[in-house]
Amino acid sequence: MDNGQLTIKNGENALKQKSYSFALDIVKVCLSLQEKREFVLSKQLLRSGTAIGAMVEEANQAESKADFIHKLSISNKEANETQYWIRLLIDSKVIDSVQGEVLLKQCTELIKILTASIKTSKLKR
Numbered sequence: 001m002d003n004g005q006l007t008i009k010n011g012e013n014a015l016k017q018k019s020y021s022f023a024l025d026i027v028k029v030c031l032s033l034q035e036k037r038e039f040v041l042s043k044q045l046l047r048s049g050t051a052i053g054a055m056v057e058e059a060n061q062a063e064s065k066a067d068f069i070h071k072l073s074i075s076n077k078e079a080n081e082t083q084y085w086i087r088l089l090i091d092s093k094v095i096d097s098v099q100g101e102v103l104l105k106q107c108t109e110l111i112k113i114l115t116a117s118i119k120t121s122k123l124k125r
Helices: 014-035 040-059 065-091 097-123
Strands: none
Touching: 014 040, 014 065, 014 097, 040 065, 065 097
């Protein structure tokens, strides 16, 4: 199915690769937060930050174009929620602002790719 997603040189789905890499970074940050005994915010960030890539994986196995768009839309919502948690952690000084800004940049890039993929897919219906 031509799903409108970006690809990189080796044919690997760029969105899939970037969302997985982002999830790995989120896991590392959350483990660090848990070492500092910050469990509630860590759990929120872990759930939403890893759900982005999980929904991208599901979208790649979509049963229809509408299902594909729906799953990417959920991924986009999770990315926006993740942005919220990262900003909250930065502003409350729970995580280092430099580390937080790197995560925010990655998350913003994912949102841009997701938004473009959703728009492209809707046009190709």
